[in-house]
Amino acid sequence: MTTALHAGLDRRLPALLDLYRDLHAHPELSHQEFRTARIVAAQLREQGWTVTEGVGGTGVVGVLTTGPGPVVLLRADMDALPVREGTGLPYASQRTATDAAGREVPVMHACGHDVHVACLLGATAQLAAHQHAWHGTVLAVFQPAEEVCGAPAMVADGFAERFPRPDICLAQHVAPAPAGLVATRPGTFMGASDSLAVRLHGRGGHGSTPQATVDPVVMAAATVMRLQTVVAREVAADRTAVVTVGSLHAGTRENVIPDTADLTVNLRSATPGTRAHLLDAVERIVRAEAAASAAPKDPEISVITAFPMTVNDAEATAVVQDAFRSALGPDRVIDLDQPLTGSEDFGAFGTALDAPTVYWTFGGLDPAAFTGADLLTEGIPPQIPHNHSPLFAPVPEPTIELGVQYLLTAATPWLTHPADGSAGTEAPH
The missing domain is CATH 3.40.630.10 (Zn peptidases)
Incomplete structure (x- = not known):
């Protein structure tokens, strides 16, 4: 040059x-x-x-x-x-x-x-x-x-x-x-990038009496695993998509079941249609897992960042x-x-x-x-x-x-x- x-x-x-x-x-x-x-x-x-x-x-x-x-x-x-x-x-x-x-x-x-x-x-x-x-x-x-x-x-x-x-x-x-x-x-x-904060609500209690609680840690674990199926089973193989759970925080001690669990989720997509599908799928799965666990309160989902x-x-x-x-x-x-x-x-x-x-x-x-x-x-x-x-x-x-x-x-x-x-x-x- x-x-x-x-x-x-x-x-x-x-x-x-x-x-x-x-x-x-x-x-x-x-x-x-x-x-x-x-x-x-x-x-x-x-x-x-x-x-x-x-x-x-x-x-x-x-x-x-x-x-x-x-x-x-x-x-x-x-x-x-x-x-x-x-x-x-x-x-x-x-x-x-x-x-x-x-x-x-x-x-x-x-x-x-x-x-x-x-x-x-x-x-x-x-x-x-x-x-x-x-x-x-x-x-x-x-x-x-x-x-x-x-x-x-x-x-x-x-x-x-x-x-x-x-x-x-x-x-x-x-x-x-x-x-x-x-x-x-x-x-x-x-691609686009969307980051979400998710709070799952349970009912805390003693680790020795889980039947008296709704465990948000188990709820979070099920949610994380289910989210992995979005790309594997809901997005066509020729489309670019990534779903990442970047953080999961819950509890303070091994024998205390906490009241809440917090996740952050990052989504990557390369078309508007795929982006909309990922966002809808995350909300659907989060709410469904909360319902399946008999959560006492609906989960909270909020946007952290949204890159076009x-x-x-x-x-x-x-x-x-x-x-x-x-x-x-x-x-x-x-x-x-x-x-x-x-x-x-x-x-x-x-x-x-x-x-x-x-x-x-x-x-x-x-x-x-x-x-x-x-x-x-x-x-x-x-x-x-x-x-x-x-x-x-x-x-x-x-x-x-x-x-x-x-x-x-x-x-x-x-x-x-x-x-x-x-x-x-x-x-x-």
């Missing part, structure tokens, strides 16, 4: 790598990204961007205009996870924080959002340094709380009224794949894929044949702002770890730490440099087209 926008990136890399290691060592939970936001805002101002802080909580938006032309939105997420780091890296996180429930938890950038912040700040620095090489407006959006669906908070904070409407929204995510590979697809790129499907605009995705293939070579650009089961809230920007979106993932791990693996037919080997693992550790080099280049390469078709249309074609839209 040797376009004008990439010139001088090699000289910027040492500072970007230091920034990445600092962000990794100082992760912050969703809606608590105060330090990260301050660093982002300070660097954007130093680069010459117009900066707005506190958008949707801790969000930061930078705006830079070089003249008439398309408006391109580039987004990075900033939040970390309540995970205890196990990488053993010299810059590993040692932080703890108080979560939204008031619990003291470890904190780690186990999903790679620190990579995203560093890459976007590298891209904004290049755009500011080479304003002669592009025209239009760039919105650099540093979003809080992606892990709990924070994009709608930025939208609800008057985003459409406070900033120019984008002609294209672009974002990326580091993945447990070899550094140097990029993957995307038109249409549904990532991430849908890539077909025309805009083709433009980005062509740019990647031209810059990287076709062997490094993967066209996925089916949606990923992960989820994202990035699509909230495109939906609210009536703009096409393109989202891609890029490898961030040492290619040597994948020797002998057939990624196209067998996927990522199970021994490779995935996002959200305490062992997930992107290699800073060359991941950061490549991530900057990907953002610039994807944005280039919009930012380098003549503003007056004199090239004989319209700018991508």
Whole structure:
């Protein structure tokens, strides 16, 4: 990649790598990204961007205009996870924080959002340094709380009224794949994710007299097992669906039958019909198991988060894929044949702002770890730490440099087209 926008990136890399290691060592939970936001805002101002802080909580938006032309939105997420780091890296996180429930938890950038912040700040620095090489407006959006669906908070904070409407929204995510590979697809790129909290009500009592109780632990166990049949027996084999019971809490002692049991359930789906079926099935099974156990009170089911499907605009995705293939070579650009089961809230920007979106993932791990693996037919080997693992550790080099280049390469078709249309074609839209 040797376009004008990439010139001088090699000289910027040492500072970007230091920034990445600092962000990794100082992760912050969703809606608590105060330090990260301050660093982002300070660097954007130093680069010459117009900066707005506190958008949707801790969000930061930078705006830079070089003249008439398309408006391109580039987004990075900033939040970390309540995970205890196990990488053993010299810059590993040692932080703890108080979560939204008031619990003291470890904190780690186990999903790679620190990579995203560093890459976007590298891209904004290049755009500011080479304003002669592009025209239009760039919105650099540093979003809080992606892990709990924070994009709608930025939208609800008057985003459409406070900033120019984008002609294209672009974002990326580091993945447990070899550094140097990029993957995307038109249409549904990532599935929907729905997380539910379930409280089952029983009637507590002594462990020696279970006949006088309604045991919510047994009720919960039956519910967990029955939920496993939803995908196995209710969803067609050619449809993507996942049902996960991520937590189950009940009781305080071995000889006390408790009054309640609490579960959290996560659902993944890739079509609206499958999503609706999963939600209906969970409610049906939870209520039926409670009735079968003669529960004294109906179960309580509430929504924790609801991420929509991430849908890539077909025309805009083709433009980005062509740019990647031209810059990287076709062997490094993967066209996925089916949606990923992960989820994202990035699509909230495109939906609210009536703009096409393109989202891609890029490898961030040492290619040597994948020797002998057939990624196209067998996927990522199970021994490779995935996002959200305490062992997930992107290699800073060359991941950061490549991530900057990907953002610039994807944005280039919009930012380098003549503003007056004199090239004989319209700018991508």
